[in-house]
Amino acid sequence: MNNTFSNGSAGTVVQAQSVNGGIHLHPPGAPLLPPPRQLPPVRRSLLGREDRLAALDTIRTDEDHASPIAVITGLGGVGKTALSAHWLSRLAEHYPDGQFYTDLRASREVHPAPAAVLRGWLGALGYGPALPGELQELAALWRSATADRAVALLIDGAASAAQVHPLLPGGNDSIVVVTGRWQLTELATAGARMCRLPPLSPAASAELLAACAGQGRLDPASAEARRIAAACAGVPLALVMAGAVLAADPHRRPADLAAALERNPHTTLSNHTAEGVFAVTAAAQEIYESLPQHTRRVYRLCTLLPTTDLDPYIAAAAANLPPAEAEHALGLLTGAHLLEGRPPQEGRPARYTWATQLVHRHAQQRAQQEDTDEERQETTRRACEWFLAAASAAQKLLTPVQATMERTYHHPLPEPPTFPDAQAARAWVVAHQHNALPVIRSAHQAQWWETAWQLTDALWPLFLLLQPYEDWIAAHRLGLDAARAAGDAAAERRMLTSGAIGLAAAGHNDEAIRWYEQALELALSAGHVHDHGQSLLGIGGCHTNMGRPQQAEPFLREAITVWEGSGYRRGIGLALITLGEGALHTGRLGKAIEHLAAAHAILVEHGDGYDADRVAAWLGYARALSGDHEAGRQLLERALPAFRAAGSARWQAHTLEWLGEITALSGEAGTARHHYEQAAELFDTVRPADAARVRERLAALPSGEDRSDDGTR
Structure with missing residues (x-):
């Protein structure tokens, strides 16, 4: 197999056969982002809520709570979001570092909702796109990111305190509003204050209804306005929708709308839902009937x-x-x-x-x-297949060296999705990250086995670029089950190897080895040389990750032997990288340099620029540790701009950390401090544990500036 990347610009392109050790890839550096302003749009005035606004102002000015948390509860449609957004919008000047919003109702079926929210918020601050996979690490990074900021958060539609706790900011200068339909009393332990939001009064209801109906359409003091307002039971959402019915149809008499709402044909929910909610359903039906x-x-x-x-x-x-x-x-x-x-x-x-x-x-x-049942099923299947086609189009641009497997479509697409370049493909992948797992689950639940595993395969660029470890693993569990149900051995091997890469990157090396062993058995049975070597390389990589290079070496050498027979030189280069890492970690510097230099030559020969730069960084570090500080430093300094251009924060951080170590050994404390500080900031965005290690090295540096060449200050 020949893997090349021709000269020219193609945006963000990833070429990788195997990733070991949790490597993160990033897009080219983004421009400086403005403070987020994510609050939903608000009306200029908020009718009938003056008392609640005053209560919220009291919560904010309470000196016992440096960063106040207000929990607003009430029935659906009562105006919790509108009140919260209106209040926080008035306070924008007090929280200049950003207004953040999430609707947990929209993501309740997506696991894990808090982690997805934190990735979005951290991304809005410029972190990522590769972020920690674990919720605990994401929450810690979020608290660190907001510790010195004054931000306002609106957490909408919370069902439990467990959803909210990870989203709370650090520091003492922020404010949080949580809305929900249930009393979230557990948040009192975090200092939250409760604010119950009742329906609007009859007078305020009639005023809101008249305002939404349009100027002169309805007198708020009229009998019809009072009847409609009563039928809507003071629920602002119902009142807005009823007003929209009148605004949309100038011939519709208010008295007729009042009668329709009073009849309320949708009474099936009456045993489970408050009166105000009836009007929402009835108003929705009225609007529905008026639509084309x-x-x-x-x-x-x-x-x-x-x-x-x-x-x-x-x-x-x-x-x-x-x-x-x-x-x-x-x-x-x-x-x-x-x-x-x-x-x-x-x-x-x-x-x-x-x-x-x-x-x-x-x-x-x-x-x-x-x-009909058939129409509903066909609709969902069309949506899944469109998502598959779009993901497959993005995959070809973002991971061109990956062998693309055949796609199966049962319905022709009216306009098949295409992307003009890799940048556009990557933007689509990032924008749909939260939809990937729900779509795969939908196909799996419907037992559309080919679609389910093909979706997982097509979304490889998402997993490789953004590193959402939990979704990566969950998707491949579903994809593996679907491939087996479809009886497709090649698909099963693909799910096992790409899923194992995610398991290893997330630190689950033992389970990753079990997946690779299953893939190895299937590859041997099928006589598939590429997957045979890939499985061996993966097992060796997992042992290296776990600090067992002696156990890794036989697997890596066997992978090299297998690929030598098939002429897959790039695979040999990747295996030599891992052999070099193992030798380096066991202090066999000469052998490490030998392996890494050979790997570098192969990857340069095959045009794999990214992996060649990665090997160059390893090689520079190895040469510096062997005593050739200047040669090692030059290799690292040449690799650093390449990682910046590729947007790889993790490899920028590794390179800067190694430069810090080398310059510290040379007595250049000031330069080392600068490198370590940059490395720690980058590691904060991808692996906080690594950032802590670098800061320990930073603290251990001697005070003072660099020594001169003769050892004097």
Whole structure:
């Protein structure tokens, strides 16, 4: 197999056969980011909530709580988010370092929601894209990142205190608002204060209804306004939707709307839901009936999407429509307050979520009643296959050296997804990171086995670039099960080896070895030389990660022998890297230099620039430890710009740490301090444990500046 990368610019491109030791890859350095401003849009005025705003002001000014936490609870649609966003927006000047928002309701089916939120927030501060995989490490990094910042957080739709605790910031200058439908009394241990939000008063309800209906459309003092407001039971969401019905249809008489809401045909929830929620469902039905037929269909079918949010492209695929038509329908649904527009992302300029879970439930009921089982299943399958096609297109651009396996589609795509370049492909992957695992799970649950494992395979660039360890492992467990259910031995080998890389990168080396051993057995049975060597290399890499280079060496040498027979020179180079690492860690510096120099020559010959630079850094470190400080330093200094260009924070950090060690041995304390400080800052974004080790080295440096060449100060 020949793996080359031709001259020229292709954006972010990864070439890797095997990754050992948790290597992180990053995009080229991003520009300085402005302070995040993520709060949902707010109305200029907030009717009927003056008393609650005053209560929140009291919580903020309480001297007993340096970083106050307010927990606002109430029934669905009562206006918790609107109140919170309005209040925090008024306080923006007091929290200049950012306003952060998350809706935990939108990610409740995604595991783990707090980890996904922290990755997004840390990314908004410029950390990543490769971040720690464990929730505990992410939370620690978040607290460190906010310790000296004044930020405002709105944590919306929390179901439990366990979701909230990891999201709390560090320091004493921030503020947190949590909303939920249940009393989160466990947060009192963190100093939280509770604020119950009741429905609006009748007078405030009528004023809000009239404001949403439009100027002159409805007198708030009229009998019709009082009737509609009473039917909506003071729930702002219901009032806004009822007002939207009147605003959308100038011929609709308020008295007719009042009668329809009072009849409330959707009483099936009456035993489980408060009065105000009835009006939400009834108002949703009123709006639904006023929509064009094709928009109603999009509304229903969007409930069947496996993603946690919507965009025109996946909606178009699910409904078998051109994207422009789907976008028009989503715009109508947003204008009718059934969907909410979300801030655009690079790679996803338009995206939407449901206005509330009750509206989502209403759409689900309509789909159950109006669409057949076959239509609903076909919708979900179209969405999964569109996601597969898009991920496969991104994979070809981002990991071109990886052999692409055959894809299976049961439905033709109206407009197959394409990307103009690797940068656009990477933006799509980053924007859909939170949707990857839900889509794979959906295909797996439907027993679409080929789609499930092919999705896992196509999303390899996501796992390799962003290193979301928990999702990486969970996806490959599903993919492996699907490959076995499909009876596809080649797919099973692919799932075992790529899943084992994730296990090893996350530190689960023992389990990774078991996966590689299964892949090895399958490769031997099939006579597949490439996977035979890949499995041996992986086992050797795991033993090296665990500090067992003597156990690793037989596997690595056997991999070299296997690949020598097939002529796979690049694989030989990768195996020599790991042999060199093992020799270096056991103090066999001469042997380490020999292995690493041979690996470097092979990888340069095959045009694998990234791995060649990685070997050069190892080789520089080995030569410096052997006493040739100047030659080692030159190799490391030449490798550093390459890692910066590739966006690899982890390898920048390793290189800077080694430069710090070398310059410290040379008596250049000031230079060493500078290198260590830079390394620690980079490690903070990818591996906090490594950052702690570097800071220990930093603390051990002698005070003072560099010595001159003759040993004087």
